[in-house]
Amino acid sequence: KQQEELSIEALVSSLREGNRKALAQSITLVESKAHHHRQKAQELVQGILPYTGSSIRIGITGVPGAGKSTWIEAFGKLLIKQQMKIAVLAIDPSSSLSGGSILGDKTRMEQLSHHPDVFVRPSPAAGTLGGVHRMTRETILLCEAAGYDVIIVETVGVGQSEGMVRGMVDFFLLLALTGGGDDLQGMKRGILELVDAIVINKADGDNRDKALTARGDYRGLLHYLKPATPGWNPSAYAASAFTGEGIEEVWNVINRFVKETKESGAFENRRSSQALDWMEQMIMDRLYxxxxxxxxxxxxxxxxxxxxxxxxxxxTEAAAKLFS
Amino acid sequence: KQQEELSIEALVSSLREGNRKALAQSITLVESKAHHHRQKAQELVQGILPYTGSSIRIGITGVPGAGKSTWIEAFGKLLIKQQMKIAVLAIDPSSSLSGGSILGDKTRMEQLSHHPDVFVRPSPAAGTLGGVHRMTRETILLCEAAGYDVIIVETVGVGQSEGMVRGMVDFFLLLALTGGGDDLQGMKRGILELVDAIVINKADGDNRDKALTARGDYRGLLHYLKPATPGWNPSAYAASAFTGEGIEEVWNVINRFVKETKESGAFENRRSSQALDWMEQMIMDRLYxxxxxxxxxxxxxxxxxxxxxxxxxxxTEAAAKLFS
Structure with missing residues (x-):
């Protein structure tokens, strides 16, 4: 027991020094299903809790083919230039981080991931939705304790995971294509009402004009929907991971979002209710x-x-029979 | 015990004869919180289960002021003319059925409710969301056993109740006004992605042109959203409870919906998953x-x-402490 506590302490201080190996080990611990690991992981995350919370947590979703990994790479490069440390986490096994290798995405993301100020982590191996949820939330905290300034959580947005991601990030961004509403048909219902911004990707070359038209369409559409964040009117933007156009604009929008919601209190309110929701989810999972x-x-x-x-x-009768 | 079983049997046969008093008594039993009533109610609903399922269950939502009660009255009158029996249930205490008396709505609904082929029931007195959910679902079954052909479940759609209503009806209709998206701002997020149709109400007089414009806007908007019912493309319609224009069109749309979804299997699939969701909800409620x-x-x-x-x-640590 003495030894275990020592190693947790050592892990906490290595983490706080920004040691990548300690971060990777900690995440592996958090993702382990073994009971004794679980206990240790809880101790670890509880131990780093005072050093968490200062990053900007950004969720990015979009259908496969929306160009998430190249977009994240372009966005990440901009942040690195501004002396930021960024972590990129994937929430589902089919995301570009984890599954993209088939399409050659892995190579591109690996390029980014080799940068000393970037930490890339594919999604945890298959588990229950609630389990992945917990692991990702704990991993966000670990990255924050390790000094990462921006945490990006990537999801493919075709399953039930966007609601989960919305529940763990400050800013939620949808990467869309020029197909107007058509490329949203594969997305989960209600996705537009979860987002803080829509970015029309691939706004370059022959596609640029179409992207600007789609941007206008989405702006009109967003007007009809109730904003996901009180006091913040989501809008649509066009960007190109290829030419770099519009990437900085999105980063400026995110910074304005953080500033305004911190002033209004919406930022802290969301973080608080996210923590309570997480706790309630854990209770219900445990009961079930x-x-x-x-x-x-x-x-x-x-x-x-x-x-x-x-x-x-x-x-109701069937439910009652289970309790009799 | 013998006597209780007899009275349940008597209630079942009175219900099946369409006796209104028996229906009202049965609903009161279902809404009772007393433990011995709960048991009796379960017996009753289980007893009528073989005689349920043949109605069309329609959910109607809309912000206060959208004219839900007058619209339901106009719609109800049309159905009565076609020799149908209709039941109108409210799900939240602030719905027009229950709370509308202040605005004079009650008088209008009472006019409809005095018709022998119409049964109007305000929402159950305040209870937990889960409780109201159960009561309304059981009341739908009671009305079906009593021979009602169309069950309308009304909700104000400002709280958490639309998801609940969507989970208990076949067809979900949003009553909107000509304010475009603005009158949706008060509605719950994601409402548009739950609906099978949007009806722009008050399409009469000076407002008619505006209603037709809003109908076009909403049709454009719906194109972007994933349909709530697989294979059914929701559309927008204009109607006036005052002139009666468009009311029959909505009824035709509903009939087409029922026909098409029964052919495709979507109708039965939804009913099945609704039953399982209900069961799971009851399990989780009971566990909590x-x-x-x-x-x-x-x-x-x-x-x-x-x-x-x-x-x-x-x-996670907080949740764990609750179980230690």
Whole structure:
């Protein structure tokens, strides 16, 4: 026990010095499913908690093909020039960070990831949604303790993960293409009402005019929707990871967002409610886990669901049977 | 016990004969919080389950002032003419059915409610969201067993109730005004991505042209969003509860929706997943209720939340403490 506590302490101080190896080890610990690792991981994250919270947390989503990895690379390079340290995390196994190697994306992201001020981490190996959620949130805290100024959380946005990402970042950005609403058809319902900005990517060459038209369309569309962040009117921008046009504008928008929401209190309010939501999610996950682990429970649940589906049993009655 | 079972049996057969008094009594039973009533209510709803499912369940939402009660009245009158029996239920205490009396709405709805083929029921007295959810779902089943062909569930759509209503109806309709997106600002985020149709109300007199323009705007807007029902492209319509224009068109749209989604299987798929969602919701409610009822739990939770908010305690750690 003494030794374990020492090693956690050593990890905390290495982390705070910005040691990349310590950061990678810490994340591996946080992602481990072994029970004794879990306990150690909790100790570690609790230990670094006082040194967290000062980064800007940015979520980036977009359909596959929207050019997320090249865009993040261009955006990252700009931040590095401004002496910032950035961490890029992926939340789902199909994101460009983790799965993009097939399309050659990995090479591009590796170029960025070799820079000393950049830390790139693919998504944790498959787990429950709640598990990935927890791991990513804890990883954000670890990166903050290690001195990263901007944390980018990338998601493909086709599953249930955007709501999760929205729940852990300050600023949520959608990368879209010029196809107008058509390229959103694959996205989760309600995505537009989660975003703080839409960036039309690939606004270069022959595509530039179309991107500017799409920007106008999206601006009109956003007018109809309730803003995701109180007091902040989301808008659409055009940018090109290839020419670099518009990248700095997006960074300026993010900085203005942070300044305005910190002044209005919306920034802190969101962080607070995110922490409470996380806690509640952990409680519900734990309750369900304990419930479903009971001998024979899964089989019973499957049978009862079948009866509900066949219209033989009322859903409330089926639920009641599980508790009797 | 014998006597209770008899009275449930009597209630079931009175219900099936379409007896209004039996229906009102049954709903009161379903809404009762007394434990022995709850058991009886479960028996009753389980007993009528084989005679349910054949109605068209329609959800109607819209901001206060959108004219929900007058619109429902005009719509209801059309259905009555076609020899249908309709039930109108409200889901939140601030809906026009329950709270509208201040604005004189009650008188108008009472006119409709006195028709022998119409059953109007205001929302259950305040309870938890989950409780109101259960009561309304059970009330829908009771109305179906009593032979109602169309069940309308009304909600004001400013809180968390639209998601709930979307989860219990086949067709979800948003009543909007000519203010374009502006009158949606008060609605819950993501509302447009839940709807199967938008009806611009008050399309009469000087307002008619504006309503037709708004209809065009909304049609453009809907093109960008992922449809709520697979295979069904939601559209916008203009209607007037005052002149009656457009009301029949909406009814035709609903009938086309039912026909097409029954053919594609989307209708049954939704009903099945609604039943499973309901069951899961009941399980989670029950787990949380048992958890929170434990001696001292609420105080402990409040203290831990405070520590999480002050940044002293990790949300996962706080959750873990509740289980140790």
């Amino acid at each position: 886990e304990e419930f479903i682990q009971k001998e024979g429970r899964k089989d019973q649940l499957a049978i009862l669901k079948e009866e509900v589906l066949r219209g033989k049993l009322l859903p | 209720e048992e958890f929170i009822q434990k001696e001292g739990r609420k105080d402990q939770l409040a203290i831990l939340k405070e520590e999480v908010l002050r940044g002293k305690l990790l949300p």
